[in-house]
Each structure stands twice: as structure tokens, then as C-alpha cells.
Amino acid sequence: MHSLPYANYPPFISREQEEYVLSTIKDWSIQHGLTVRPSSSFVPGEVDKSGVLATTAPVTLFPSPFPESCFRQAHFLQTTYNELYAAISNDEVWIEEVMKGLIEVDDFIKNLWKVHQSVKEEGYVQQLSLGLFRSDYMLHAPSSHELPSLRQVEFNTISSSFGGLSALVTSLHTHLLTFTDPSAHLAYPNHPLFEAREAGSANSNSQALPSDATINVPPVNDAVQVLQTGLSAAHEAYASSKSEPKLPLCILFLVQDHERNIFDQLALSSTLKFPVFRLLTSQILSHTSIDPDNHLRPLVYTPPSSPATRFEVTTIYLRALYAPAEYTSAESWSARLHLERSAAIKCPGVLSQLAGCKKVQQVLTSISPDHVRRFLPNASQSTLSSLRSTFAPQYDLNPNSEGLAIALDESRAANHVLKPQREGGGNNIYRTAIPGFLKSLPSKEHYRSYILMELIHPPAEAKNTVLRSDGTVISGNVISELGVFGACLWRQGERTGDGATRSGFEILHNEGGGYLMRTKGKDSDEGGVAAGFSCLDSVLLY
Template sequence: MAYHSALCDILVDEAQLEQFALVAKDSAFRHGLLMRTKEDPNSPEVLSYAPFTLFPSPIPKSIYEQAKLLQRDFNLLVEKITQDSKFLEQALASIIKVDHFIARLFEIYRKTLQKGISSPITIGLIRSDYMFLCGEEGVTSLKQIEFNTISVGGGGLASQVPAVHRHILKVAGIHNVNIMDNNCIAILAGAIEKAWSLYGSQGSIIMFLVEDIQMNIYDQRLIENELWSRNIPVIRRRFEDISKRGHLDEEKRLFIDGQEVGLVYYRYGYLPQQYIEKDWEALLMMEQSRAVKCPNIGAHLAGIKKVQQELARPGVLEHFFPGDPEAVSRIRSVFAGLYSLDLGNEGDQALDMAFADPDQFVLKPQREGGGNNIYGDDICHVLSKVEQSLERTAFILMEKIRPQPVRNCILRRGTLLKIQPCINELGMFGVYVRHGTEMTLNEFAGHLLRTKNSEHNDGGLMAGVAALDSPYLV
């Protein structure tokens, strides 16, 4: 980490910091590190740079390599969960009684199973997120925050960050820093292409399911454009479009606007506020179609926080990896403390721990995206309202991870420039494709490093807290 301190020392006055920031922002535009603005989220003519750090952040090489190695394990784990309806039903039994959104998703999962799975092809574009702790004598340990299975974002923009950081380091006169390539776009698009090709209809198209507000469109466009460069046609549609103009034929092929859809790529549909009643009907139609779903409803459910908590129970990983104790050991080594709040002795003990020392924990609802988790005294406030009711099972309790801060400067439109203590969150992308019983693809697919002010507990890139970053291995 010596280079990092030296680089901060170069910035001896505000003028020099301002100069480097201007160079970095221009480089971000030149390399396509872009977002639309909150004021005009659907305008292609009003753009800004995506939030990013002025400098790359030092990451222990051993930690990065451990997380990279683990990704194939987590790809397999998610795929195995997707195939295990009994486990999913048991894991979600308490949640679906109190969480209407999860209950609706599970209802579609159950109906899809009853009708019979229409596609033999499954694909996962997943991301496992970690923080790392510096323990005694400088020993660093990796701890998983969560894994994500639907609308896994950041891969497009993350691929653009290395070029920006390489340029600013040259300008700053730093020449002994190696910024790794990050080939997320090609690998993510390659997995989509493989699954689409297995569908077997060359006249079919790939459909991105998207939202009305398109602020983060360029993260998606980079993958979309890569698919077009491979001569694969891509369209973008909303739930509303599917409801009005989508249909299944007698062979359960999905059509929209007269075009056959070979693969549906969900970049939307992971929060309750993203649905009206007709959208649920559209989701059911897509799930029951022959089109490949990225992800299918089973993989969507596999990413729910309650499932992740259940995986930490003794014997569960062994169930999914029989005869492979090394895989079990690798995965379990990165689990933080995960605790059920279900009614009963186990949940009561977790409740008591939370009330006794709330700063040691994070209270997590079953929601994706930044800004949903609960911290500190707010944990006691929330739990005190539900401690005697079934409503408490809508949450899980997780050990709070306290990473070592590093100094950096976050560049975000409309904010002041300053070097400040920051914390890193390392996301590792993975892809898998299964055709029938054959796993035809299982790969690590690149990284997403996000950095935020150490004062912030929660929040991601789209929540306006985190910034894109590049790992510098030390």
C-alpha cells in the first residue's frame, strides 16, 4: 500500500487535486464511463460520468485470488439451488407467510413447476460481494456480504474503469502500478450468446427486460452492443410491452411484436414497486415459455437473503456438495455470521444478541439494491415493533463486517473534492450455462470494485453512495 500513501502525498494543494480530477473526468467521458442524470434519466443528450474514484485502491492479492477461485463454487451452488425445489420451499416457508412480494414470486415458481419446465437451458450471470478484514499480525480474511442472481449490474461500466485509472496514474507520474484488465463485457455477453445459441432458433432475438427510467442504460448498452457485434439481434422491452404485445404459441415459444424471443435477460423485476398486476401475468408467461431466462424464477429465488442465511446452517452445503468437502470448506470459510429471526428459541437468541449490541449486526430485509439494510439503534427500533409477531421472519440478522479504511477521493457530480477514508466492496462476477444435465459453462467473469465513504453504512452505486474503482493487487 506504499504507493497509495505516496500518491496522496503528491496532492499537496487543492489546485493539484482539481487538476487531476478534471483529467480523470474527461477520461471517464472518453472511455464511456457514463450515466444519464437523475434530472433527465431518459435523455441520451444529458449525460454525466458515473461516480468513480480518482485512484485505484490496494487490494491484497491473496484475497482477490481467493474470491476468484470461489466464484466457480458459487456458480455451481446457485445452479444446484435452482434445481432443488424442496430446499427452496423449506428455506422460504416462513418468508412467504409475511412477505407478499416473495410469496408472489414463489407462486410463479410453483406454477411453472406444475406446468413443467419448458426450457432445458439455464443460465446464470451472478455476482458475489465481499469485504475483507485485517486481523491480528496483518492477516486478512475474506467475508461474503451477499450473492446476487438477478439484474446483476456493474459489469459493463466496470470494464471501462481500468483505462481511466491507467491514464490518471500516468498524468500523476505513477508508473509502478499495474491495473488489471477487466473483461466483464465479453464474458457476460459470451455466456448470453452461448445460452441463446443452445435455444437453437437462429431467427430468434434476445430481449432485455428493462425499466422506464434508464439512468444506468450504458452499463446495459455495453453488453447489448457486444451482442450486436456478434450479429445477435437485441431488443429492449418493458413489462407493459410484454402484457400488451407478447404471446405464446402452441409450442410455448415466446413472441413480442412478431419476433421470437430466444432469451429473456432480466434487468428489472427484483423489487415489489416494479410490479403492477398485469406485470405478474407477463412474468408468468415468460417463465412458462420455451425462451431461456436469465435468470429463471428459481435462480431469482436462490438469491434471496433468507436462502443465503439457510445455507450457513450445518449440513446444508454438504447437501449440495456431497463428496466434495473441499468445496464446502472454501465456501463456508467466507460466511459471516448469519442468523434466523424465525419464531422459536433460535430466533429469540438472535433477537437477544441484536438488542444487546446492535452495532455488531446488520438487519437485512429480503430486498435487492442498496439502501435497504438497517444499522445501529434503528435495528432495535425495528425489531421492538415485530419481536412478538411473525413479521420478524421477514428479516435476517448478519454479523457486521468492519473493513480497514483506505484513503481515496470519490468523484461524483455536484460533490466537493476531498481525500477521505473509504471502504471497499469487491464483487466477483460468474457465469454458468447448463443444457439438460450437462454444465456447458462455469467461469469467473471479472470483478466490480465499489468504494464508498467509510461514514456510510449502506448503499450501492445507483443509491448514490458507492463509486466505481479498480483493484491494485498488493
């Protein structure tokens, strides 16, 4: 039965119908800000020297089918995953033990650890940490005879993007499904998946429709509210100014130069009830300062538009500094250290960023020792079982390990992906390319920089049509990935004894909700929207 939604979906659409839907998507997207800055391959820099242009974000023409049970499971687990990664971030010794092998061969990880060590030596002045997380999943359906199950692709602890635009895609698809009347849509051809679902379904959008509605629409997407509530919780928890004299408070969004995904970020910042400023990573040291005579180390921001005005930063939200290429000089690392040693609440701090490494995800799959139970001592057995069921088999590449044997055997590697400790898309090595890639590394010591993960096999019959940002329309078999957002604020607690453990760890805010659906062509292994591999989508539950 589970293959039924994919076998004849999406419905056949004539050229005239497709032109109408495409025209509606383009106009609606520009009207509502479902947009990105154009890539240089689409609009060369010399054409848009002033940076005034925007284009529609890449989207699917239809929402993609997704089983309700898996959708519910992903949302149910989010607060547990939040707690798990907050607890990991709280355990410096455990992180160091996991990172030890990476620090020896991965300069990026080594330099992040050096930042932490430098601040630890001086003394941390901020015990609060904020995580705006996203847990990414794919449906696993290795055969047409098995019901799809949920498998985690990765857990993102830094720059978990597209909360703003994903909510807009949900609204776009809902608009198309309910135009011009919730009980008689005109934009799409008829299809059984578009019919109203039974009362009590997870589709909470149905509650907002007239009682005679006969349309199945995507579930409400409250990603923006969840992420904003997390930022507000951190801002309020910071309490009052630590400067002398007291300064007004603000939040900083730390962003990349030439950021294309600016409208997704503005969806979060533009409606918060307190000052929010965007700061380029290249301007950290020129526009922020820490008074050397103030032992509390408040971070002070001076807007370039008003040099006489100063704000104290309560929270730094990193939408940048997750990739080695962003650290172009020693000054870049000095800027990261500058932020880390300040009193501002970091989202994330260095330890939380390291907790998001693929190596941590791999170690968590171990049954003995049971790291998951260690970090979640109060979780029920059923919750832990549900969480563990989302783990795909993963391996380290230590000498004489099973993982290394698989990775070097072309026939066995064909069902696996090799992952480095990197974010942002475009970094993984797949299938039969794995053995040759490993043999090309400078030495076997560098094997430790990677983990091996068994491939997830999504439903083979899934199809959709995609409108890319350059206007290209592509139809065919697709793979979709569901991300669920979470916001978690916690107090690290005080170090005890030799600093190996912390007491007083406390979660102050923990919420999950909202989702990102990304869809890509079946032949594309990578999944990052910003990296150009996939497009934004929403879901229709079945």
C-alpha cells in the same frame, strides 16, 4: 505489514494536480462512455425533458489497494459459487422448504412462488437456465494486528450490474497510471504502490506493458467478455426457432422505465453478434406474445419500430423486476408469469431469483445439516473450506433462537446488520437500530422476513477521493466492496416421481472473471451505486 498500503494512501495531491486528474477523468469518461443518466436531484426533469443528457459515473480518483491473496481467492471460488447456486436453483423442494416461512409473511416472495407454481402446474417447456451472477465481498480486518480476510456480503442472482462500467473504470485508472509513459506516469504523484510488482504476480495487465514498465496497474477486467460469453452460450443452446413458420432469433434485455444505468447495459449488448433488443417492463405484454396453439410456447417479440417484423426470443436477461416496487399492478405479475411460462431461457428464472434471497445465504452457513456439501458433492475439501471461510456468521430470527436474542439486545445487536429479502440497496437495518425496528413490526411473525448477519469490519485506515456524478469531490475514509462476476448455463433435468427431485442436472457452461469494485464513505452503510450510496473503483494489488 498489511496496514502499510492504507496508512499513507492515496498520496498527497496538490490542488493543481487534483484539478488535472479531475479534468482528465471527466473528459475520458464522456469519451469512453463511463456515464450514467443524471439523477433528478442533479438535473431536474423539466430541464432534460427529452432525456438527452448524460453525466460521468461516480468514480474514485485513485484505484484502491486490495490484497492479492484475497483477490485470487474470490476469483478462484467464482465457478464453485456458480455451481452451488445453479444446484440450489435446481432443487425446487429445498427452495420451498427454505422459503416456507417467508411465503407466509412476505407478499413479494409469496407472489414469486405463485408464478413458479402456476408454470409448474401447466408444465415448464424450457429446461435451460442462465445465471449471470456476482459474488460480493468485503475485506474483514477487525484489528490492526490481523491480516485481512475475505467475507461474502451477498450473492446476486438477478440484475448483477456494472460489468460494463467497472471494466471502463479499470481502463481509466490504468490510463492515469501510465500517462504519458508506462515507465514514467505524470498524472499521479509517486507512491510505492504504483511501482511495478514482482514477476509472476496476479497483475496480468503487466503482460501487456513494455518490458521496461515500472508501473503497477489494476488487473485486467474481463467482466464484459465473461457476461457476453454467458449470453452467447444461452443463445446458441436454444438452437433453432420453435415457431411456425421459423423466425429469426434474438435476445431481450428487460429494463426499467427511466433507466439511469443504460450505458452499462449497452456495453454488454452493443457488440454481441446477434440481434439484441431492450424491452421496458411496462411493454412486456404489448410487445411480446405466445401462440396459444403452439405447445412449445416460443416467445415472440415485435419491435415497435417495425410492426411487420417478428423475432423469437432465445434468452430474457432481466435487468429489472427484482424489487416489489416494480410490480405496480396485477398486470405486472401477469407479465412476469407470461415470461416464465415461455420457451425463452430466463436469466434468471423465478427459482434462481429466489435462490438469491438472503435467507438462502443464511441457511448455507449451517454446518449441520451441511447444505454446501450436499449441493457440491464433487468439490474438494480444500475448496469447500475456502468457500466456507468467506461466510460471515448469520442467524435466523425464529422464536427462542440465538439470532433473535442478539437482535433484541441493543449491546449485542451493535455488531450486526438486519437484512430483508430485497435487492437494490437501501433496505438494511444496522446496529443499535435493530431492536427498535423489530419491535415496530406489525407482529413477531414478520421477524421471519429478515436474517441477522455479523458485521464485516474493513480496514479502518482506507482512504480515497471520490468524484460524484454531480461534480462534487469528497475525500476521506472509505469502505470498499469487491464483486466477482460469473456466468453459468445449466440444464434443470427432468422431474421424477412426485416432482420432488430432478434427474439429469447438467452444467453446460461455467465461467468466472471480471470484477466490480465499489467504494463508499466510511459512514455510509449501504453500498449500491445505482441507489446513490457508492461509486465505481478499481484495485491495485499488494
